[in-house]
Amino acid sequence: MAEKIGLAPVGLGRWAKVLARGIQRGDAVELVSCFSRDADRRRAFQEEFGIERSAATYEELLADERVEGVIITTPNDTHRDLIVQALEAGKGVYVDKPIAHTLEDAVAVLDAVEATGRPFAVGHSARRLAGSRVMKAWIEDGRLGDVSLAEANFSNERGLELTTETWRYYADRSPGGTMIQLGVHHADNLEYLLGPVKSVSAHARRLYTKAEVPDAVMAILEFESGALGYIGCGWASPGVYTINLQGTKHNLRYDLDFTHWHESHEADAHSTLVSQGYGQSERTPVELPRTDMFREQLEEFGRAIRGEAEIEVGAREGLRALAIVHASLRSSERDGQAVEIAEVLDAAGAGTRAA
Amino acid sequence: MAEKIGLAPVGLGRWAKVLARGIQRGDAVELVSCFSRDADRRRAFQEEFGIERSAATYEELLADERVEGVIITTPNDTHRDLIVQALEAGKGVYVDKPIAHTLEDAVAVLDAVEATGRPFAVGHSARRLAGSRVMKAWIEDGRLGDVSLAEANFSNERGLELTTETWRYYADRSPGGTMIQLGVHHADNLEYLLGPVKSVSAHARRLYTKAEVPDAVMAILEFESGALGYIGCGWASPGVYTINLQGTKHNLRYDLDFTHWHESHEADAHSTLVSQGYGQSERTPVELPRTDMFREQLEEFGRAIRGEAEIEVGAREGLRALAIVHASLRSSERDGQAVEIAEVLDAAGAGTRAA
Numbered sequence: 001m002a003e004k005i006g007l008a009p010v011g012l013g014r015w016a017k018v019l020a021r022g023i024q025r026g027d028a029v030e031l032v033s034c035f036s037r038d039a040d041r042r043r044a045f046q047e048e049f050g051i052e053r054s055a056a057t058y059e060e061l062l063a064d065e066r067v068e069g070v071i072i073t074t075p076n077d078t079h080r081d082l083i084v085q086a087l088e089a090g091k092g093v094y095v096d097k098p099i100a101h102t103l104e105d106a107v108a109v110l111d112a113v114e115a116t117g118r119p120f121a122v123g124h125s126a127r128r129l130a131g132s133r134v135m136k137a138w139i140e141d142g143r144l145g146d147v148s149l150a151e152a153n154f155s156n157e158r159g160l161e162l163t164t165e166t167w168r169y170y171a172d173r174s175p176g177g178t179m180i181q182l183g184v185h186h187a188d189n190l191e192y193l194l195g196p197v198k199s200v201s202a203h204a205r206r207l208y209t210k211a212e213v214p215d216a217v218m219a220i221l222e223f224e225s226g227a228l229g230y231i232g233c234g235w236a237s238p239g240v241y242t243i244n245l246q247g248t249k250h251n252l253r254y255d256l257d258f259t260h261w262h263e264s265h266e267a268d269a270h271s272t273l274v275s276q277g278y279g280q281s282e283r284t285p286v287e288l289p290r291t292d293m294f295r296e297q298l299e300e301f302g303r304a305i306r307g308e309a310e311i312e313v314g315a316r317e318g319l320r321a322l323a324i325v326h327a328s329l330r331s332s333e334r335d336g337q338a339v340e341i342a343e344v345l346d347a348a349g350a351g352t353r354a355a
Numbered sequence: 356m357a358e359k360i361g362l363a364p365v366g367l368g369r370w371a372k373v374l375a376r377g378i379q380r381g382d383a384v385e386l387v388s389c390f391s392r393d394a395d396r397r398r399a400f401q402e403e404f405g406i407e408r409s410a411a412t413y414e415e416l417l418a419d420e421r422v423e424g425v426i427i428t429t430p431n432d433t434h435r436d437l438i439v440q441a442l443e444a445g446k447g448v449y450v451d452k453p454i455a456h457t458l459e460d461a462v463a464v465l466d467a468v469e470a471t472g473r474p475f476a477v478g479h480s481a482r483r484l485a486g487s488r489v490m491k492a493w494i495e496d497g498r499l500g501d502v503s504l505a506e507a508n509f510s511n512e513r514g515l516e517l518t519t520e521t522w523r524y525y526a527d528r529s530p531g532g533t534m535i536q537l538g539v540h541h542a543d544n545l546e547y548l549l550g551p552v553k554s555v556s557a558h559a560r561r562l563y564t565k566a567e568v569p570d571a572v573m574a575i576l577e578f579e580s581g582a583l584g585y586i587g588c589g590w591a592s593p594g595v596y597t598i599n600l601q602g603t604k605h606n607l608r609y610d611l612d613f614t615h616w617h618e619s620h621e622a623d624a625h626s627t628l629v630s631q632g633y634g635q636s637e638r639t640p641v642e643l644p645r646t647d648m649f650r651e652q653l654e655e656f657g658r659a660i661r662g663e664a665e666i667e668v669g670a671r672e673g674l675r676a677l678a679i680v681h682a683s684l685r686s687s688e689r690d691g692q693a694v695e696i697a698e699v700l701d702a703a704g705a706g707t708r709a710a
Contacts, residue, residue, distance in 0.1 A: 146562070148571040148592060149508075149510065151587055155504065155601055203575050207501070207581055218583045228571050237504070237603060238632055240599075246589050247592055248515065278593050336575065336686070338690045
C-alpha cells in the first residue's frame, strides 16, 4: 500500500488544530511535520497530534521530501510569501481563507500557481456544508425555480474583543474587518450557488469595535444572472450564519449554529434547512446528510497532490471571493456606488484570468 | 352614552373588507356609510357589513354629517385628491399605506393636514404587531444593547400574477413595484424601531414579472444613529416577512407567517420572536401578547377624531416611509450611490417638515 499523503501545518494556532483534528478523523492524509517560529508551540503541537518531527525553519520544512503539501493558517498578510515559497519548492499548498489580504497578493499567488502548476487550495469550506450542497442541488434540479433574491449573514462578537495584540485589529493587515474575516465565506458561498457576481454596492462602518476595521458591513451583489444577493456581516453581536434563497417555485432558509463550526463532523447536525412553497404556511424541514468539511477539503487537497482528485476551490475562486470583499470596501468609499468585480480584478493585474 | 364614532370606507375592494372586519371586532367605531363608484359593489358591501346607507358620489359621502372620518383603500395614485377633498370637508382621514404614490402627492397631503388640522392616519399597521412592539421594548430597555445591523424582508408572489388590468402593473401608478407595495412596510417598521434613516443605497430590478415595475429590490439604509439597515423585497417567490436585529447584547429574529396577515387578531399567533444571547446555542422564544393591528389603528383614528387619542402614524411618518422608497429608486438609477432622505424630501417640497 502506498504511503499516506504527507502534509505539514504552518502556523500552529487554534485553526491549525481544528484542521489537524479534521485530518485525523480520516486516514487518507497524515501530518508528517509542522512549523511555527515558536519552538514551544511546535513541541506542544507535535505532542498533541503525535507528529513525528517538526522544522525549525520554513526552509527546513520545505526541504523535507516527506512533506508533499503545507497547510497555511498564519495571519492573512503573511499568506503570499509562504504560499509562493512553498509552490516554488514544489509543494502543494492549502491556505485558510481568505487567499490573501490584498488583491495584489492574491494575484501574485495566482501567478505562482500558474507558473508552477502545483496543487493549490483555498479553505472556503462552507460551501461543503450539507446545507450548501442541498441548496445547490435544489437550484440545479429546478426545484427552487428562478432565484431573484439571495440573502446571507455571517456575524459574531469578535470585533468587540479585538486588542492591539491581534493582527485582525489593523486595517493594513486585515482590511475590511468583519467583511474579510466573515463576509468572504458568503462571497464564495453565493458565487458557488448562483454563479459569478458582476458588481457590488456596499457600506462598511466602524461602530462598536475598538479596532481600526469595520464591524458592520452590508453589501448588495448583482449576479451576472440578474439576481440580487445580499451579504450582512457584523462583528458586534451574538453569532449568526444564515442563507435565504427566494425562487419562483420555493424558498429555502438555512441556519447554522456557528458554535459548532469548528467541529465540522458535527456542524450539519446543528444546522437546519427548511423549504417553503406556495400556500404552505408551515415550512418543511429538508433532510441534511452529514458532511465533514474540513476533513473533506484536506483529503481532496491531498489526493490532488497525488493526481487523484480535482481541487474545487483554487486560486481563481479564492481571488474572486476576495474581489467581492475589496469591491465592497471600494464601493463604501464611493458612498455605495456599484463597483464591478472585473474592474477590481483588472486593477490588481488579474486581467480576465479570474473572469 | 355618546354615539359611536362614525366612519365610512371609500374604495370597497378586498382591503376595505379586511379593515371593516377589524372594526367590527370592536365596538368603539361604527361604519355608517360607504362609497365606491360601482353601485353593485356598494350594495354588496352594505349588505355584507350591515351598513345603513351608502353614497352615490364622494361629495354626497363628505356631506353626510354622520360620517366623521373616511377610510381610503383606493389605488395609490388616487389617494391625494380623495384625502385632500375629505380633509377640506372637515373629515378625518385614514389612508392605507403608502400615503401616496409620489412624494409630490404626499407633500400635498401634508400641506392639507397642516392647513386643515384634521386628524390624518396612514395604515402602517405592521409596527403594531406584537413582535414589533416587543422588539421596540427590548431596544428601549437596553436588553438588545447597541444595534449594528437590522435586516428586514417582505416578499410574496404577486409580481408573477400582475396583469394589465391591475393598477399595480404600471410604473406611473405604482412606482417601485414590490418596494412601494411591500418594502414600504419595513421602511416604517425600521424607522419605528431604530429612528430616522439618513440615506439609502439600493438596486431595483425587473426579473420575472410581466409588469412595468421591479419585482426584486434590495436597499441598504444608513440610520442617523450610525446603524445599518437592510430591506429586501421580492415579488416572485413564496411569502416572507422577517425582521432580524443584531445588538451588542442580544439578537432578535422575528418571523411572521404572512398568510394570516389579513386576520390581524390572529397574526401574532402565527408569528415567532426568538432571542439569542452570547454562548446560547439554542434560541429562546420570546412570548408575544395578542394584538389586533387593524382594529387598533382604526379605533385610535376614530378616537383621535373625538380628541381622545393621538395618531401614531400620521402624514410625517407616511411621508418618510415613502421617501425611503423613492430614495431607493433614485439610488438604483444612480447605480447604488447613496441618496439622502433629506434630499428627496426637500426636492418634493417638504423642506424640513418631515425631518
